Amino acid sequence: MKDKTLAIVAYCTIIGWIIAYVKYKETPERSPLVRYHLAQALGVFIAGIAISIIVSIVARIIPTLGSLLSVAGLLPLILLIFGIITASNEAQRPVPVIGKAFENKFSFLN
Template identity: 55%
Template structure:
């Protein structure tokens, strides 16, 4: 797989991320682009997981706050931005939250 494919795959579910992570180890020389998108993809996955768990608990306790579930759509839109950046082969952070993940997840390098 080439670096563009691996970058895109890093956003497609956690299984796609694992495949991209394993295949990125085979690349020579190592691709900064793939590592960057692996970090961004892992970050958005963790954010969406935490948001869904928290919102499920909050909406279960206080059903009148059901409108908070629309936060999931915002995360989906940010995920789309990440895929677009990967398709264009740009090392550009996901809007609003992407900079949080740039220097995290050292195991990806």
């Protein structure tokens, strides 16, 4: 697969991320573009899980506020779409809001 394709696939569910990661590790010349987007996508997935847990706890405590915060569940989807657009442009820009936090993390990707 081409680097651009692997970078895009990394944002398509956890299974897509695993496929992109395996293909990335198999290639002798590891692309910095793919590595960057693997890290960004994994960061978005982790943040999505954290948001889901927080929203469910708040919904148990304050049901009215929980229904309003359920819209926050769309944030990871929006961030994944931004990531796909960035990957399709072959750019290495962080996803909005949380991308900077995951730029130099995940040393296992090296």
